Amino acid sequence: MKVLCLWYATDDELNYIRGVLPRGTEVVAPKGEYFSRFEPTYKELAAHVVDADVFIGWAVPKGLLENAQKLKLFCWQHSGCDDLDHIGALAYCKQRGIKVANIRGANAVAVAEHAMMFVLALAKGTIYKHKVGQEGKRLFPVFADATRSAMLDGRTIGIVGVGSIGSLIAKQAKGFNMHVLGVRRNKERPVEHVDVMHGPDELRSVVEKCDYVVIAAPSTKETAHSFGEAELAAMKPSAFLINVSRGNLIQEKPLYEALTTGRLRGYAADAWHRYEYGRAFPISFLPRLDVHKLPNVLVSIDRAADADDVLERDVQWGVQSIVEYAAGKPITREVNLDLGY
Template identity: 65%
Template sequence: MKVVSLWHATDDELNYIKKKLPSSTELVAPKGEYFSRFEASYSDLERHAVDADAFIGWTLPAGIPEIARKLKILSWFHSGVDDLAETGVLRLAKERGFKVTNIRGANAVAVAEQAMMFVLALAKQTVIKHQAMHDMRKFFPLFGDENRSAMLSGCTIGVVGVGNIGSRIAKRAKAFDMQVIGVRRNRDLPAEYVDSMHGLDELHSVLGKCDYVVLATPNTNETFRFFGKAELASMRPSAFLINIARGNLVEEKPLYEALTTGRLRGYAADVWPTYKFGRAFPVSYQSRLELHRLPNVLGSNDQSHNADGVLERYIEWGVENIVEFTAGRPLSREINLDLGY
């Protein structure tokens, strides 16, 4: 079996992968100097891809899947596969019958912790109060509405998308004595730490009960910009919205209006909208309305997974997918090509 690393793996990484796979496995990787693991080009991979049985890695240059006619499995080192859907790779997988797996759950703890950091930072006005301290400025009056912190204890948090990440957010919210309401496609699946579970058809009624709402759902055709004017109108004006999943889940213009008119108390996100030809113009990889500059908005730039141990877990779990495949075992992280996750 020929396995192609889609990145310029280091010698240590290649040795780790070789030890995990059967001794008969041929493992190849592009050579050269790169800045990151996301830069291998078509020319770097072409000669390796034509007879590859398996791909592992973070990026897949355009044209490579098409020439890999022997491909049996793609182990994608991301939790989300929306990029593979947009570029036609999932469609190609259905046509040719090769498997697609991901590493869902590998960064779940890191992302859940980032979500709770945002919840706390919004509630406690962390950035504003740090800046006030830096400027040696006192708030007056002491308990004024504009400078008083919100509480987590006794409040309700709604988690939209109770999967690997959402379930961990629920667990951490319970440590702050919060009431947890979950929203997911299949409301009948059990979820520890969730006080009540609801379907997507109940989303609006759930939103009206929440002091905090966290979006942790995959980006699919059904969820693309699903959170818009009607959903924001269903929220309490005193509530906070946190997006830890994908930037394009939320409609930007209604969100901007809600944040600047007092309709929504605050917003935090690790992810921001991407505008591409065919869906929007101009092409952009940031908020066109500069949401991130608003005083009641906090953000990080896709950094929630940038934490201790996550890179190692990506590689470990990504290789495990190939190990399961070569052993003929069920693929524990196989993507449902129809659902897109």
């Protein structure tokens, strides 16, 4: 079996991978200088593509899959598979009978902590008060509506997407004595720390009860643009919306209008809608309406998963799928190519 690492793996990473895979497994990775360790070009991988049995990596150069004549397993080193779906890779793998595995859950703790950071920072006006303090000013009068902190204790938080990340957010929210409502595709499956679980068709009735709404759902054809004008209108004007999923789950225009008209108290996001139509419609990873510049908005430039322990766990969990495949066992984190996760 030949395993091709789609990144400039360090000696320690390669030694670990070779050490846990069956004896005789060939493990190769690009060598030399690089601009981005996790984004090699096709040219840097071309010599090993044709006879590789397994790919493992964070990025796939254009044309790589089509020329992988022996490929049987693709270990995608992300939780979300929407990037693969966007370039047609999931459909291609399904057509060719190539199994796809992801590392869902590997960054769950980091992203859940990030979500709670957003909840607290919005509630307490952290950034605004920090800037006021840096300028040597004081907030006056005390207990003014505009500067008084919101509370978490006894409040209701809704979690849209109660998977590995959402379930941890629920656990952390319980530490603040919050009432937790969940929304997920399979509402019959109970999740610890969620007081009441709802289905996607109940989303509006859920968010109208919430003081905080956290979106942690996977990005699929069904969830894209699913949070729009009706959902935002159903929320309390005093509520906060937090998105640690993909930006395209929320419609940008109604979000902008809600934030600028007092219909929504605040918003925080780790990632933004990705516009990629081409020259006539400018490609951008930032909001076209400059939502990220609004005073009641917090951003974190897609770095929720960039935390201690995550990279090491990514590698370990990705290699676990190869070990399971080589042993003829079910792959724990195999992706359902019809659902996209």
